Amino acid sequence: MGRGSGVGGPAGDRIKVSIAEHAVATAGTLTTSGLGSCLGVAIYDPENGVGSLLHPMLPHRDGDGSRPPERFVDSGIDLVVEALLDAGAARPTLRAKVTGGAAVVDFGTDDGESIGDRNVAAAEEVLAEHGIEVVAREVGGGCGRTMRVDAATGATLVKRTDGEDIEL
Numbered sequence: 473m474g475r476g477s478g479v480g481g482p483a484g485d486r487i488k489v490s491i492a493e494h495a496v497a498t499a500g501t502l503t504t505s506g507l508g509s510c511l512g513v514a515i516y517d518p519e520n521g522v523g524s525l526l527h528p529m530l531p532h533r534d535g536d537g538s539r540p541p542e543r544f545v546d547s548g549i550d551l552v553v554e555a556l557l558d559a560g561a562a563r564p565t566l567r568a569k570v571t572g573g574a575a576v577v578d579f580g581t582d583d584g585e586s587i588g589d590r591n592v593a594a595a596e597e598v599l600a601e602h603g604i605e606v607v608a609r610e611v612g613g614g615c616g617r618t619m620r621v622d623a624a625t626g627a628t629l630v631k632r633t634d635g636e637d638i639e640l
Contacts, residue, residue, distance in 0.1 A: 487525075487623070492543040494526040496555045497623035505618040507572035509588035511545060511611075512619035513595055514569040515552055515604060516626035517561035523623040524552045530587070531594035545594040553602050566604045569628050569640045570595050571619045573611040588612065608640035 485500030491510060495502050502525035504512050509529070516523030526548045533544040541547035557563065573588035573595075592611045599606055608628065610617065616633040628640040 489525045489527050491527050491529055492540050494524060494542050494548060494552050494555070496522065496524040496552070496559050498522050498559065500623050502621045502623055503619065507617040507619060508574050508576035509586060509591060510572050511591050511595055512571040512617070512621075513545070513549060513552070513599075514571075514619070514621040514626060514628055515549070515556060515566055515599075516568075516621070516623070517556065517565045518567065518624075518626050519565040520560050520562055521624040522556060522559045522561045523621060523626055524556055525619070525621050526552050528591070531590045545591055546598050549595065549598045549602070553604070563603065566602070567626060568595075568599050568604050568606045569608040569621070569626065570599075570606055571610045571617050571628075571630050571640070574613050574615060574617070576614060576616060610638050610640060 487495045487500050487502050489495050489504040504527045513526040528545045528548040531545045533547040541551045573592035575586035575588050610630045618631040620629045630638045
């Protein structure tokens with residue numbers, strides 16, 4: 473299940489979400505890997521048993537209609553929230569967990585803010601605009617991450633490239 477996919481299937485399914493993709497499911501495990509400066513944004517409704525995972529790489533779409541909305545934090549979150557509501561989630565019970573945003577590439581910017589930092593800030597801003605509480609974060613630093621999310625409950629496991637595993 474990738475970009476623009478529908479609701480997932482049996483509980484044992486593993487649904488891989490690649491960069492600039494998302495998935496929405498009512499069962500199974502949503503997974504993404506290679507989270508450096510990119511984000512893994514899990515938005516889920518534990519009361520209605522529906523969840524999602526988004527893997528954006530840049531903070532703002534800024535009118536770039538030539539690329540998929542999931543490539544960007546802002547337009548990707550907007551798209552995923554609508555897909556969750558269409559799949560039976562209720563806006564008041566949506567929660568989010570954010571992973572990634574590491575400073576793994578130095579672009580030599582003078583402002584001191586990495587692309588990872590900007591991605592995290594954009595996610596916090598857009599989720600707040602939707603009224604979605606961020607209940608857990610595993611962001612920043614200098615290591616990559618893999619994220620696994622139980623679609624029905626939002627239970628999340630983050631595996632870091634430094635060997636640390638974190639439950640969110």
